[in-house]
Amino acid sequence: MKKMNTRVFVILALLVAAVFSLVGCGGEKKAPPAAQQAQTVEINVSAAVSLKDALAEIQKDYQAKNPNIKLVYNLGASGALQKQIEQGAPADIFISAAPKQMNELEAKNLINKGTRKNLVENKLVVVVPKETKLNITKYEDLTQDSVQKIALGETATVPAGQYAEQVLQKLGLWDKLKERAVYAKDVRTVLAYTETGNVEAGIVYKTDAISSDKVKIAAVAPEGSHQPIVYPIALTTGTKQQEAAEAFVEYLFSADSKAIFEKHGFVMGK
Amino acid sequence: MEWQPVLLSLKVALSSLIFVFIFGVAAAYSMRSFEFPGKSALEALFALPLVLPPVVTGFVLLVLIGKQGPIGQFLSESLHTQIIFTPYAAVLAATVVAFPLMYHSAKAAFEGVDSNLEDAARTLGSGSWRVFWTITMPLSWSGLVAGLVLSFARALGEFGATIMVAGNIPGKTQTIPLAIYFAAEANDLTLAGAYVLMISGITFFLIFGLNIWSKKRCGKSSVKGVF
Numbered sequence: 001m002k003k004m005n006t007r008v009f010v011i012l013a014l015l016v017a018a019v020f021s022l023v024g025c026g027g028e029k030k031a032p033p034a035a036q037q038a039q040t041v042e043i044n045v046s047a048a049v050s051l052k053d054a055l056a057e058i059q060k061d062y063q064a065k066n067p068n069i070k071l072v073y074n075l076g077a078s079g080a081l082q083k084q085i086e087q088g089a090p091a092d093i094f095i096s097a098a099p100k101q102m103n104e105l106e107a108k109n110l111i112n113k114g115t116r117k118n119l120v121e122n123k124l125v126v127v128v129p130k131e132t133k134l135n136i137t138k139y140e141d142l143t144q145d146s147v148q149k150i151a152l153g154e155t156a157t158v159p160a161g162q163y164a165e166q167v168l169q170k171l172g173l174w175d176k177l178k179e180r181a182v183y184a185k186d187v188r189t190v191l192a193y194t195e196t197g198n199v200e201a202g203i204v205y206k207t208d209a210i211s212s213d214k215v216k217i218a219a220v221a222p223e224g225s226h227q228p229i230v231y232p233i234a235l236t237t238g239t240k241q242q243e244a245a246e247a248f249v250e251y252l253f254s255a256d257s258k259a260i261f262e263k264h265g266f267v268m269g270k
Numbered sequence: 271m272e273w274q275p276v277l278l279s280l281k282v283a284l285s286s287l288i289f290v291f292i293f294g295v296a297a298a299y300s301m302r303s304f305e306f307p308g309k310s311a312l313e314a315l316f317a318l319p320l321v322l323p324p325v326v327t328g329f330v331l332l333v334l335i336g337k338q339g340p341i342g343q344f345l346s347e348s349l350h351t352q353i354i355f356t357p358y359a360a361v362l363a364a365t366v367v368a369f370p371l372m373y374h375s376a377k378a379a380f381e382g383v384d385s386n387l388e389d390a391a392r393t394l395g396s397g398s399w400r401v402f403w404t405i406t407m408p409l410s411w412s413g414l415v416a417g418l419v420l421s422f423a424r425a426l427g428e429f430g431a432t433i434m435v436a437g438n439i440p441g442k443t444q445t446i447p448l449a450i451y452f453a454a455e456a457n458d459l460t461l462a463g464a465y466v467l468m469i470s471g472i473t474f475f476l477i478f479g480l481n482i483w484s485k486k487r488c489g490k491s492s493v494k495g496v497f
Contacts, residue, residue: 077455079455079456079457080455083454083455083457149355151437154438154452154455154456156452156455156456156458157452157455157456181439182355182437182438182439183437183438183439183440183452184437184438185433185438185451185452185455193437196332196333196336196337196338197336197337197338198332198336198337198338198354198355199355
């Protein structure tokens with residue numbers, strides 16, 4: 001028994017030694033590149049998830065042109081991102097899918113007011129699964145009895161949900177359709193529910209509709225039926241990369257970025 | 271504060287508990303009694319919902335019971351009904367995630383039963399059904415209760431799989447954890463806090479009660495190895 005214990009102990013000791021030596025090696029090997037790339041600047045961008053595809057393309061271009069810049073995206077629902085910034089999450093740039101979240105951060109002096117601009121605009125559309133048998137061509141068609149469930153963003157937290165409520169209120173459809181609503185925690189979930197045919201229709205941004213090949217756009221919200229869907233952008237007051245962040249924001253307004261945004265269904269802000 | 275999410279959560283958790291108990295005990299007992307090829311694989315499968323992230327479980331369920339999924343299509347064709355985005359889907363999600371807890375508690379409880387007692391009953395002419403009800407079950411009861419309590423708490427707190435398959439429909443499928451999530455997202459910390467206190471209170475008193483009960487019942491020891 002004693003012999004056994006010693007053997008176990010030796011094995012354990014060897015394991016521990018091995019782990020430590022691994023850690024040691026890792027550290028030494030990593031050290032030189034870290035020193036070389038000391039000038040790599042990391043920019044943390046908290047952005048509404050609806051910008052995902054466009055931002056990913058811009059990231060590729062921008063990092064190729066500026067090898068010393070590393071863009072780190074934190075994509076999520078604007079309300080969630082706002083809360084993260086309030087709680088001190090690292091963010092140099094905030095791009096919200098609606099002015100509301102930006103206004104609240106501005107009131108708390110967490111974003112740099114002077115840097116705030118409207119980056120892009122979006123439209124609100126009804127999407128249906130590609131193989132749908134229903135005939136939906138306008139928002140009013142959602143009242144058909146065959147439309148049992150409609151997915152939209154949660155109306156208190158998801159901007160797409162807030163706009164959807166505005167449109168349906170304005171068109172006098174809200175009271176009737178409220179019963180059929182499934183409230184998703186973000187707009188991508190609305191899309192997923194629609195893509196899988198688990199709801200007959202969903203209300204999403206035009207840009208989300210374009211990104212999916214399993215849904216088609218059935219109707220676009222009439223002009224003026226909702227507040228303009230603008231995506232404000234601003235630097236946070238907590239940023240430690242003021243210059244690099246400003247340069248990236250400038251790039252977002254350049255012709256190169258414009259082409260990418262428009263390809264994904266956005267309209268550039270005025 | 272709305273009471274509806276609290277009531278719904280209790281209803282969902284209690285309903286799922288019925289299924290969890292039946293399936294968990296049946297599975298644990300069969301696994302103890304029978305040897306067959308692939309048994310280890312099946313046991314691993316039973317443990318999966320416990321270790322997988324609930325969203326993964328939710329995704330699998332969504333694919334199965336969604337309108338285009340095999341179960342969803344069967345339901346709509348033969349019974350003209352759907353369970354996706356209904357409280358039944360919440361019960362299903364809670365059942366699946368709580369099942370491993372019941373299964374493992376029951377398995378441990380059955381393993382703790384002295385098989386000599388069961389064998390003795392058999393030599394005296396009891397059939398296996400009678401042995402199960404009069405020897406195995408009473409002797410493993412405290413472990414089964416512990417499994418029930420754990421499963422209930424797990425079912426009550428289920429979020430990830432539930433939001434995938436039951437959706438978030440206030441008044442219909444919004445359970446306490448969903449209400450907490452959306453209240454916190456909307457920055458309504460008072461409401462979120464109220465629900466947090468509510469669910470913590472329910473779970474606390476449940477486990478507290480279990481401890482008292484098991485102390486009374488088993489003398490000093492609390493329910494075997496669970497708390």
